[in-house]
Amino acid sequence: MWALNSTVVLSVTPKEPIITNDRFTSESYEEGGDFISEMIIHDVQLSDAGHIKCSLQNSDREGSAFLSVQVVGKLSIPNNSLVVTEDEPCNVTCHAVGWTPLPALSWEIGVPVSHSSYYSVPEPDDLQSAVSVLTLTPQGNGTLTCVAAMQGLQVPESVTVNLTVRPSPLGDTDESGTSLPTWAIVLLAVSFSLLLILIIVLIIIFCCCCVSRREKKESDYQSEIRKSANVKTNKETFETKLKSGSENCGYSSEEPKTTKAASLPPKPYESSVPEERSSGHPHQGPDHHRPASSSRPHVTFYMASPKKVRNVTLV
Numbered sequence: 605m606w607a608l609n610s611t612v613v614l615s616v617t618p619k620e621p622i623i624t625n626d627r628f629t630s631e632s633y634e635e636g637g638d639f640i641s642e643m644i645i646h647d648v649q650l651s652d653a654g655h656i657k658c659s660l661q662n663s664d665r666e667g668s669a670f671l672s673v674q675v676v677g678k679l680s681i682p683n684n685s686l687v688v689t690e691d692e693p694c695n696v697t698c699h700a701v702g703w704t705p706l707p708a709l710s711w712e713i714g715v716p717v718s719h720s721s722y723y724s725v726p727e728p729d730d731l732q733s734a735v736s737v738l739t740l741t742p743q744g745n746g747t748l749t750c751v752a753a754m755q756g757l758q759v760p761e762s763v764t765v766n767l768t769v770r771p772s773p774l775g776d777t778d779e780s781g782t783s784l785p786t787w788a789i790v791l792l793a794v795s796f797s798l799l800l801i802l803i804i805v806l807i808i809i810f811c812c813c814c815v816s817r818r819e820k821k822e823s824d825y826q827s828e829i830r831k832s833a834n835v836k837t838n839k840e841t842f843e844t845k846l847k848s849g850s851e852n853c854g855y856s857s858e859e860p861k862t863t864k865a866a867s868l869p870p871k872p873y874e875s876s877v878p879e880e881r882s883s884g885h886p887h888q889g890p891d892h893h894r895p896a897s898s899s900r901p902h903v904t905f906y907m908a909s910p911k912k913v914r915n916v917t918l919v
Contacts, residue, residue, distance in 0.1 A: 605661060608654060613625050630643050677701050679761045682699075686767050694740065697736070698763065736750060749765075
């Protein structure tokens, strides 16, 4: 007869077992002349834990044991794939939910690391759950496995996650000689190119401004010089005109003609005129009493050497 927590759940007779609960069955057999009876519990529940007693109805002999029920719950890591930074400390969490008793949690590290450690604690609000936190400093890609083991569990439960390590963005090259990624190098090259172009444009603008300002100053200075030169030239021209006058461009020399005329013999009327002038007496002729004769000017002609007079006008 089998009793669980002082309650008979199964009776075994030589002919057949008497089943009180369908979840409890028995199996009997002989081994080495000994009679052996086994109780099988189907659909084990947490309430099945407790004191179990096996006894004979016609004898005071009995055997007892304590039945402990273990419940295998769920094991999980929040992310199936993790991406972390190289040589930067990171934490990975593993949750064990619905376990009785709580399992022993451990980690299998399949990545190169410079440091690793973990700890496991029960959840404060759930006595059937626990959490394990792994702290590590990865240096390469790999896998991390959380393992849950407990007494009586032949195959431990486990869950695995992939860990991807990306290079550290700090510095161009670290002590181990790792260089920057390609995208960072391209970004730096483009930034330096744009900066160089901007500097060249600023230099060109500055030079153009300086040249324009210098040309403006030289233009102003040359204008002042031209004004001063024009004023000085006008003044000198005016003084020269005051001193020398203006030349009569219509005058032409006739000296050869004068010389030829002087070699000709004088005409009779030409010789009489100087005689009259030298005598100083007026000629008494029949026209002496004409009224217009006294008002005419006395004209003397010198045909021997005629000359033109060059006029100079001073302004």
